[in-house]
Amino acid sequence: MATIFTKIINGEIPSYKVAEDDNFYAFLDINPLAKGHTLVVPKKEVDYMFDLDDETLAGLHIFAKKIAKAIEKAVPCKRIGTTVIGLEVPHAHLHLIPIKGINDMNFEKPKLKFTDEEFKQILEDIKKHL
Numbered sequence: 001m002a003t004i005f006t007k008i009i010n011g012e013i014p015s016y017k018v019a020e021d022d023n024f025y026a027f028l029d030i031n032p033l034a035k036g037h038t039l040v041v042p043k044k045e046v047d048y049m050f051d052l053d054d055e056t057l058a059g060l061h062i063f064a065k066k067i068a069k070a071i072e073k074a075v076p077c078k079r080i081g082t083t084v085i086g087l088e089v090p091h092a093h094l095h096l097i098p099i100k101g102i103n104d105m106n107f108e109k110p111k112l113k114f115t116d117e118e119f120k121q122i123l124e125d126i127k128k129h130l
């Protein structure tokens, strides 16, 4: 069965899309740890990051680089933290999180809530810098 991320990539489930190309797709995390928290996924459906072929693994990070630079310009932060967890959705993905300190990477913290308008505004702010 297709993962929720494949359904997002195929447009069957809506997402706040930041960017896509032939092989990769970036969208806002719906339960963000920070404003601008973005997920970057390969269109190829593979569960575990380290089972990706080398080209896809490298390409994912190269694609994420320009997204991270745009988020960095759109959201006040010290840098973009990256992490891979994948315990919830079995489709390899990279979390890009604007951080000011280590605690901003704590996934046990309560997630932020944004309205649809707020998500759209964040998206617009990031896309301006792409």
Ligand code: AMP
Binding pocket: 004, 013, 015, 028, 029, 030, 031, 032, 039, 084, 085, 086, 087, 088, 089, 090
């Ligand atoms: P993990 O697999 O542990 O890295 O967590 C999956 C992440 O995907 C979580 O941060 C969720 O908030 C996020 N997520 C799950 N479903 C959606 C969705 N439909 N749109 C955006 N983000 C999602």
